[in-house]
Amino acid sequence: MAATIRDVAREAGVAVCTVSFAMNGSAHVAEATKKRIFEAIEKLNYRPNQSARGLVTKKTNNIGLVVEDTVDGLENSILLDVIKGLGQATGDNNYDLLLSFQKPSTSKLADHLLDVYRKQSADGLILMGAAINQPFDELIKNRFPFVLLGRPAIPGLCHSVNADNEQGAYEAVKYLVGKGHRRIALITPCTLEVDASLDRYNGYRLAMEEFVGRFDEQLVAIGSFEQDSGYAETEKLLSLKDRPTAIIAGRDVIASRVVERAQELGYAVPDDVAVIGFDNTVVSQLARPSITSIELPMRQMGLEAAKLLMKLIDGEIGFDDIQTIVLPCTVCEREST
Amino acid sequence: MAATIRDVAREAGVAVCTVSFAMNGSAHVAEATKKRIFEAIEKLNYRPNQSARGLVTKKTNNIGLVVEDTVDGLENSILLDVIKGLGQATGDNNYDLLLSFQKPSTSKLADHLLDVYRKQSADGLILMGAAINQPFDELIKNRFPFVLLGRPAIPGLCHSVNADNEQGAYEAVKYLVGKGHRRIALITPCTLEVDASLDRYNGYRLAMEEFVGRFDEQLVAIGSFEQDSGYAETEKLLSLKDRPTAIIAGRDVIASRVVERAQELGYAVPDDVAVIGFDNTVVSQLARPSITSIELPMRQMGLEAAKLLMKLIDGEIGFDDIQTIVLPCTVCEREST
């Protein structure tokens, strides 16, 4: 049904290889002939068959994207930004994105991931989600390009792109100190086993030591993925003898709970307590008062990851020259501080 | 580098075609031989090369997903749910998802869409986004399977899957009437040129006529995509002589504005005014009071769309037997009503 290169050659009155040369530019083709060929291509709506092309060039022009399908509905809007960034970079470079969401039932996830490589349906992989770990050996051993995105890197082993969570928390503290706060509390996004959580904790700790001169364990509460995480913690923090005048929440949802509880307890936000969230989602925009939030450069992360992967595929970056890209977060100021 | 079918044949001590038969089940292969073959496959981590396979079978086992990359950040979490639904259905059926976001600069969008078809890099297409219109002719003429998802259908021409926005608004009214309300206002999600907006408007109108006996133009305000859409409208609606006791907002974001403004004006929610949102996003969960919202079955829409498309690809549904799937919305009850 669809036109083949032969049809184009016939239409343009040239040989098949001349068409191929004209398109791929690996030999001299006279301008006039080129023009005839491209007119024929246009007329027949010809595009080289991907399968055939892939078979001989050993390139699919696909980038595989494997995402661990976790349940936390909130990260969704963030995730989509990453995907859009990826889509932009790949689209601009004539790549397509081969997407698969997989539940974090580790075996299926790993299988699917390896299948993309084994079936050779993509030239490289981008991996998102913490549960993916086991199957890296085969990829590395066979020098198949892949990039970890927005998840804990494995230093010296895998290329990765991530947001600088540590710096983000650090900036949050610095910003609050600039506003005159010295008793600044932290509610972590979740338990410290999760890397992003630990990073934010560390950034907070570092900044407190640097700007306030002292890190007080009492001012740290551990958040969770529970619906109302932040609610009880707020009360606990505000009832300390020397209560904090500012609270950094590890996620926007938590921050909205913090604001809510603080107000219930009679504290005005931001006058009595300032609040900062994390991730700069709709939640922080819509809360009243709107909540200052640390913005993660999700779209840019996707963009950089795709660019990096494409360089790896093209061999512009050597396999053993492990790249670790960490992108800075920015403070997005709103009413809550 | 990667193993080929020849390697497997050699390893198992059989002929190439026996391996192929064993895998694709198109001839008799003895159990014992089958076992040897699958052991060899396992040992070599063999998977048939997609390009080679696609070339001869004329199937890629990919489904193309073309999404119009609009800017409205809020629809994101919803969009991702659709994608997850798609991913689930395709993954379960051994398909992959070929994703491309494109800005609604119509020409690029259309080009990319047609390229997927012309390059034959997918067996079918799923299209999301209102700006995609022009290039259907080529697809239809060549009987290439595609499904419109979550956007205005073209009756009798294209297969489509959508949420029943009309029924959703209808249910909202019905629910409020059940709670004793009779003066029920509507703020549309945006202008009525947008189909979903019009559908919700019609559903509201229908239900008002049916359950209240009278449709009052005064009770309808036109919303927009502005940040604070809903704010001014609320004031207008509440200052009517015979003010509404309930407001249906066309989107959750708008609903949150409605609640906010109503409270500022001294009306208690839900006691003085009940509020219902649309889309059941995080916003409605996090608002205080939490907002009752009409939930669109996004994930299921993705699932159904993928299933439909796969049936079309397999020829289980004829080309001219146009399917229009409309999935019902449900009321998700919260504090605001």
Next chain:
DNA sequence: TTGCTTTCCGCCCACGATTGCAATACCATT
């Protein structure tokens, strides 16, 4: 005329898998 370059063609192989065909090997039943 000769020599040289540019442009083009035809031919052929390769890529990896599927599949039809004809042939053979094996086994069990009669």
Next chain:
DNA sequence: AATGGTATTGCAATCGTGGGCGGAAAGCAA
């Protein structure tokens, strides 16, 4: 021993593109 059925094989063609090679044709300059 003959028959029939099942299991397996080799061979070859096919899919659409890419690309190497040698050669032919055409144009141009000396």
